[in-house]
Amino acid sequence: MNDSFDFDFDLDELAPADDASEEAVERFWSGDLTALSHHHTSPNDSHSFVVAHDRSVTWGVPGAPQVMAIAVARDLSRFTFTLETSYHATVPFAQNWLVGHGCPPERIAQIAKGYVQPADDLTLQVERQIRESGARYEVLDTYTSDSGPCETWTLTQDSQASQAPVRVFLEEWDHDAGTYTMREGAFADVGAARSWLDDRSGPLPEPPEYSDHNGAVVRARIARIALARSVGASAALGAGLGTPRTPGAGPVRPAQGRAL
Known part of the structure; x- marks a missing residue:
């Protein structure tokens, strides 16, 4: 997995369940991804939903969508997984696609800190x-x-x-x-x-x-x-009252080229 992608799908012991999943993995690995939001189901950890920005798209066709939605379903009894991806121009449309694949909307709505607000x-x-x-x-x-x-x-x-x-x-x-x-x-x-x-x-x-x-x-x-x-x-x-305050990280630099 590329260094910039800060989410582990935990697929090392699993094999693609079909050709489409294997092709999706290849597309995934060829990208330059940064995770913006994700949800991992519990208690059986069978599904993962991720919204990511693919910086590699900026070097491709002008105007192409840069936000990737990723849905992973694991069958731990068979040691296989299915992986689907879909590109969108903006984060909420990517989130909508993930909701359609079973992700609770409130679980994928929160974007990680450090991006434009x-x-x-x-x-x-x-x-x-x-x-x-x-x-x-x-x-x-x-x-x-x-x-x-x-x-x-x-x-x-x-x-x-x-x-x-x-x-x-x-x-x-x-x-x-x-x-x-x-x-x-x-x-x-x-x-x-x-x-x-x-x-x-x-x-x-x-x-x-x-x-x-x-x-x-x-x-x-x-x-x-x-x-x-x-x-x-x-x-x-209120939760922070009475607890030690740590220095702020300084002003957040908005991600350049981000569809946020």
């Missing part, structure tokens, strides 16, 4: 919407830009939208601030969405459900996220 609660709301959406969004196209501008977009068809069913999820990074935003745009058809992506003639059109008619629901969801973050921070602060 969400800039606001709306970003968290949109990410959770994607992560827990099941098969709602059919991905039609993606693009990842490492520089000028630093962004990714995912073009989708929303099976639950009665109005403007083509949705664009736009992620923009501010490496200087160490943050990123995720926004959802709504379009009548694919042609309109591609036109906007090409010329950026105006702001990203908000989905109809963001309007005054349904906006209260969206605002309530964002408020719940903000409250959960506040409660979590208070609990962490």
Whole structure:
């Protein structure tokens, strides 16, 4: 396993269960991976779910997705494993794929420290919407830009939208601030969405459900996220009272070229 990948799949005593798993292992080894989030089942340790960034993609086809989702299932009675991988432009779509393979969404939602962080609660709301959406969004196209501008977009068809069913999820990074935003745009058809992506003639059109008619629901969801973050921070602060404080590691440098 490459040195940068800080997660051990514990496959040394196991053999691939099929040709597809053997091919997936080859793709895995050929990458330059950094684990961003993972969940390992217990008590039998039969499954592992990982979200990773593959830096080797930056040297390949321009715009290719850089986030890899990895699902491993072990059959300890047969000493075999199956391994599946899937590439995505952004982390929440990779998490969604893993949830579809049996990973609890709350177990794969937390990204490791040291990477760019969400800039606001709306970003968290949109990410959770994607992560827990099941098969709602059919991905039609993606693009990842490492520089000028630093962004990714995912073009989708929303099976639950009665109005403007083509949705664009736009992620923009501010490496200087160490943050990123995720926004959802709504379009009548694919042609309109591609036109906007090409010329950026105006702001990203908000989905109809963001309007005054349904906006209260969206605002309530964002408020719940903000409250959960506040409660979590208070609990962490309370747990740390009376314990020795260690010096901070200094400012976190955002990962360059990361789709986060």
